[in-house]
Amino acid sequence: GELGVQVFVQQMQHARQELLNARGHAAADRDGEGVEAEVANGVHGEGLGAIAGFECPSGADAGVWQLENIRHFTMELSGLAVALNSECTSVTCPKMKATDEWMYLCAAHKQPQECSAMDYIIHTLDGTCSLLTSAKWFPSRSHIPDSSLKYFQSIARRLYRILSHTFFHHRATFDAFENKHQLCCRFVAFAKFFDLIPPKLLIIPETAFDPSSQE
Ligand SMILES: [Zn+2]
Numbered sequence: 062g063e064l065g066v067q068v069f070v071q072q073m074q075h076a077r078q079e080l081l082n083a084r085g086h087a088a089a090d091r092d093g094e095g096v097e098a099e100v101a102n103g104v105h106g107e108g109l110g111a112i113a114g115f116e117c118p119s120g121a122d123a124g125v126w127q128l129e130n131i132r133h134f135t136m137e138l139s140g141l142a143v144a145l146n147s148e149c150t151s152v153t154c155p156k157m158k159a160t161d162e163w164m165y166l167c168a169a170h171k172q173p174q175e176c177s178a179m180d181y182i183i184h185t186l187d188g189t190c191s192l193l194t195s196a197k198w199f200p201s202r203s204h205i206p207d208s209s210l211k212y213f214q215s216i217a218r219r220l221y222r223i224l225s226h227t228f229f230h231h232r233a234t235f236d237a238f239e240n241k242h243q244l245c246c247r248f249v250a251f252a253k254f255f256d257l258i259p260p261k262l263l264i265i266p267e268t269a270f271d272p273s274s275q276e
């Protein structure tokens with residue numbers, strides 16, 4: 062519900078501020094653009110053809126680079142959750158689906174549950190945020206243990222479902238958000254670049270978000 066989303070957004074803003082502080086950008090980032098520009102400007106507005114924008118900067122740890130990008134996408138997806146909040150409810154979307162072929166169980170619980178789509182979205186973003194800031198799995202900001210890399214694929218698959226639910230059930234909101242932020246386009250480019258999601262699971266048609274695919 063409304064309150065849940067507000068609390069969630071506050072948590073995400075808090076996490077974001079911690080990230081900025083940790084990276085030493087707090088002073089230079091009053092307008093909130095600093096890390097965005099640094100982390101996720103790879104393919105902005107240029108379509109999937111420009112996936113080279115996600116290449117790890119030389120000298121940086123590839124795992125850390127993926128982690129920072131995923132963390133950033135998680136925060137951007139929370140903005141999409143806010144945009145969906147008034148129209149995606151337990152009445153309109155009592156189960157988390159993209160197409161009718163699959164129903165997704167929410168993995169944020171001890172036993173996976175049939176959460177409503179909005180609950181699934183919030184629980185997934187919240188769980189991802191905690192996992193990525195976990196000192197147990199990600200103790201260092203300069204290196205990711207091999208045993209933790211495996212999480213990136215399952216995280217990416219779950220985050221992608223937020224986009225696919227929005228596309229198949231809230232198309233107008235998907236289009237408006239995508240026009241403004243190119244989030245799906247950048248996320249898919251990122252997932253492809255690092256092989257995080259098998260192509261057959263990328264079910265949103267690329268023509269819906271990639272201008273270059275229509276040419
Ligand atoms: Zn929905």
Ligand SMILES: [Zn+2]
Nearest residue numbers: 167169176184
């Ligand atoms: Zn849940």
